[in-house]
Amino acid sequence: MVKVGIVGGTGYTGVELLRLLAQHPEVKLTAITSRKEAGTPVADMYPNLRGRVDLAFCTPDDARLTDCDVVFFATPHGVAMAQARELLAAGVRVIDLAADFRLKDTATFEKWYGMPHSCPDILKEAVYGLPEINRDKIKSARVIGLPGCYPTSVQLGYAPLFAGGRKLVDPKHLIADAKSGASGAGRKGETSLILAETADNFKAYGVKGHRHHPEIKQGLEAIAGYDVDLTFVPHLLPTIRGIHSTLYATILPEARDTDFQALFETYYAGEPFVDVLPTGSMPETRWVRASNYVRMAVHRPNDGDTLVILVVEDNLVKGASGQGVQCMNLMFGLPENMGLTHIPVLP
Structure with a gap:
């Protein structure tokens, strides 16, 4: 089982990650963080997850993210790069749904996102998480910068x-x-x-x-x-x-x-x-x-x-959280489509 942590699980991409990962046969959800909602059961905020996710939100300090195999960042820009170094040192892989590891040129990143890039060395090794283009690189990556939608x-x-x-x-x-x-x-x-x-x-x-x-x-x-x-x-x-x-x-x-x-x-x-x-x-x-x-x-x-x-x-799925799960599957040698074969909802 892949032990998964989620940083910033109160937004739309966070709840999509929970919806997908809660049904994934090879995933164990171990932590989900939110400073503002710490102590609140996830299912109280998102009743669609009742009976499927029994975690409560916790602060990042209490989450023990270094015990995870992979951590998803469903956070504003700038959060993942502030925590990536510690996680990587502990052998944890990082998948960022924000823009911290998308743009290879730090000057371009700083122009468009209005903040300095704090770990250009990690940015250099990060892999752009578009499986149809970078499938082989994703398999061996430690850090994934997911594409925008x-x-x-x-x-x-x-x-x-x-x-x-x-x-x-x-x-x-x-x-x-x-x-x-x-x-x-x-x-x-x-x-x-x-x-x-x-x-x-x-x-x-x-x-x-x-x-x-x-x-x-x-x-x-x-x-x-x-x-x-x-x-x-x-x-x-x-x-x-x-x-x-x-x-x-x-x-x-x-x-x-x-x-x-x-x-x-x-x-x-x-x-x-x-x-x-x-x-x-x-x-x-x-x-x-x-x-x-x-x-x-x-x-x-x-x-x-x-x-x-x-x-x-x-x-929210192929444009964000689903693509993140697709990358996770590749990184851990699982079938690429595992946990992602949901039929579209219509009407």
């Missing part, structure tokens, strides 16, 4: 076009038009996220620049092996869960005869959580709700030079 959908949507240095589309004029449900902002009280502001409404944000842009760029360039750039515009959907990314790319003249449907199907053949849909499909966010699946469709409107890739995922 938007970057997961965008990178997986574009990856087949760039893998192995392919040059099929213009790498400098990519457009990612992405939308997320309100849970992507976390469990917090902000006027912009209350029901009266989000319901019956739809809006863009971060158009001048968003912290996920450098992460997406870094990831695509690692896949391609050459410079890539894109316009990334996120939007807030009037829903709780789900991401829908509409990705655009201009096909290069020498690639006009490419069968892109076959390219995507071949690239993702055998992947347990990426489903390339039949030609002409229009994926919906509810097709993946509460699941670890990504579903995508490839379109070429009017047989022209524009490629459109539609990608849907659940931002």
Whole structure:
């Protein structure tokens, strides 16, 4: 059994981790921390876990995290890097759902997250936790920086076009038009996220620049092996869960005869959580709700030079906690899909 601790379990990604790990046949939940809620039974805060999780929240000092095999950080940015060194010294592996170990350039991290990086040496060894791209590295990693929810959908949507240095589309004029449900902002009280502001409404944000842009760029360039750039515009959907990314790319003249449907199907053949849909499909966010699946469709409107890739995922599962469990399975030699084969919830 893998002994698991969770730091910061009161948010949406924390409760998703608990939901997934409580059903995992090879996991023993040993600690979950919250300074504010210390002493409160987890099931009192999240009644959906009644009868499945009998832990109470405790302070980090009382959690004995160094006795765990792996610790998940479902915390604000900056927390994981403050505790990672002690855990690693005790032989504990670290999976961070925040941004502490995503961006390899510390100056870029400091620009977008407004804090100095306290352990650049650990950042250097951290592995970006996108299994479809970094599966072998994840298996031997001590530290995982999980991708953001938007970057997961965008990178997986574009990856087949760039893998192995392919040059099929213009790498400098990519457009990612992405939308997320309100849970992507976390469990917090902000006027912009209350029901009266989000319901019956739809809006863009971060158009001048968003912290996920450098992460997406870094990831695509690692896949391609050459410079890539894109316009990334996120939007807030009037829903709780789900991401829908509409990705655009201009096909290069020498690639006009490419069968892109076959390219995507071949690239993702055998992947347990990426489903390339039949030609002409229009994926919906509810097709993946509460699941670890990504579903995508490839379109070429009017047989022209524009490629459109539609990608849907659940931002709290494949976009966060489920992907973390997927990485954990790889790190401990377990079947990659263990504890993650839930059928999406519909309607």
